[in-house]
Amino acid sequence: MKKCRLRRAPRRGWKPVLSRRAFIQAGAGSSLLSAAGAWMGGCGSAGISSGGQWPVIDYGQSFISGTVSSNRVRFLVESRTRILDERTGKTQDYYQCASCKSENTFARKDLFMEDNYDFIPIFGPEDGLLFRRKAYLNPRYREWRKAEDLWGGQVYQVKTPRATRLVSTTDEIHRATAEALPLVAQTEITRADTGLTAIIEFPVKTMNIRDEEPTYQVDTGPIAFPDLSRRHERLPDALSLAFVAFNAPHFADFVIEDETPILQDDRELTRVHHYSRILSLPAKNRIFAIEG
Numbered sequence: 001m002k003k004c005r006l007r008r009a010p011r012r013g014w015k016p017v018l019s020r021r022a023f024i025q026a027g028a029g030s031s032l033l034s035a036a037g038a039w040m041g042g043c044g045s046a047g048i049s050s051g052g053q054w055p056v057i058d059y060g061q062s063f064i065s066g067t068v069s070s071n072r073v074r075f076l077v078e079s080r081t082r083i084l085d086e087r088t089g090k091t092q093d094y095y096q097c098a099s100c101k102s103e104n105t106f107a108r109k110d111l112f113m114e115d116n117y118d119f120i121p122i123f124g125p126e127d128g129l130l131f132r133r134k135a136y137l138n139p140r141y142r143e144w145r146k147a148e149d150l151w152g153g154q155v156y157q158v159k160t161p162r163a164t165r166l167v168s169t170t171d172e173i174h175r176a177t178a179e180a181l182p183l184v185a186q187t188e189i190t191r192a193d194t195g196l197t198a199i200i201e202f203p204v205k206t207m208n209i210r211d212e213e214p215t216y217q218v219d220t221g222p223i224a225f226p227d228l229s230r231r232h233e234r235l236p237d238a239l240s241l242a243f244v245a246f247n248a249p250h251f252a253d254f255v256i257e258d259e260t261p262i263l264q265d266d267r268e269l270t271r272v273h274h275y276s277r278i279l280s281l282p283a284k285n286r287i288f289a290i291e292g
Contacts, residue, residue, distance in 0.1 A: 056184040056288050058159040059203040064095055064123055066151025071105055073151055075121060077158065079202040079223040083235060086195040092235055094124045095156075096224040102132070122224050122239060123147055123154055129236040137259065137271045144236055163291040168249075170214040176289040177207050177216070185218055187244055187252045188284040191228040198226040200244065204287065208247075217247040218287070221275075225254055243275060252283040
């Protein structure tokens with residue numbers, strides 16, 4: 001496996017640990033053309049798939065860590081959402097990390113908080129987004145923070161596989177699944193009226209295969225779903241947690257976590273945050289098999 005410095009091929013013995021500022025300078029704050037080039041070729045030929053597409057992340061070995069000495073927390077990266085702005089030529093990358101539970105960190109006992117919640121962070125070039133899902137409607141469900149204020153800023157340790165292969169036919173997808181190859185997908189969505197495009201990349205955690213006919217279905221989450229229907233002043237405000245499914249190259253369905261009423265006999269009892277808002281969008285879906 002190779003760690004990705006984006007723009008420069010690694011030299012022997014080099015350890016590519018990037019600070020948030022260096023990571024931004026490497027691509028997330030660059031122009032559309034140069035940032036796309038960084039994603040496509042900045043990790044060297046080893047990171048490029050045999051199909052000539054963009055390199056993908058090795059999601060089992062990629063992490064974002066804090067820098068503050070009181071808790072240099074390390075989060076596993078679970079998805080990446082790249083937002084491309086056609087009008088400004090800018091791109092921004094947002095990394096959604098694995099969920100954990102609210103805890104009394106480094107306590108002598110009672111390590112989990114009584115009023116417990118699911119915790120998911122998303123890190124961007126300048127901003128971070130924290131999700132706290134409780135059993136009831138939580139007014140602090142989502143919180144925007146400057147990235148530098150979260151655990152003293154971030155260090156990105158993002159790896160790419162040495163070899164990937166675009167699996168574009170159903171037969172190829174069936175065979176890669178049967179061979180137990182790790183799969184990574186990219187779902188690209190676009191809104192011409194706002195000039196925004198997003199490429200959501202994620203490991204395929206669940207793949208459904210039907211032997212009787214040539215079909216498959218990806219079902220994975222959570223991912224950072226971007227609302228491209230309007231131009232947000234702060235891009236993190238466009239992001240929501242969601243699951244994604246697709247079984248064809250031209251569309252994807254999303255179920256988005258949102259405020260959801262709990263009903264009994266048509267009477268609303270309460271509201272919670274739940275994956276309930278379903279959306280189907282035209283998309284370009286790609287699946288890659290990791291081979292090394």
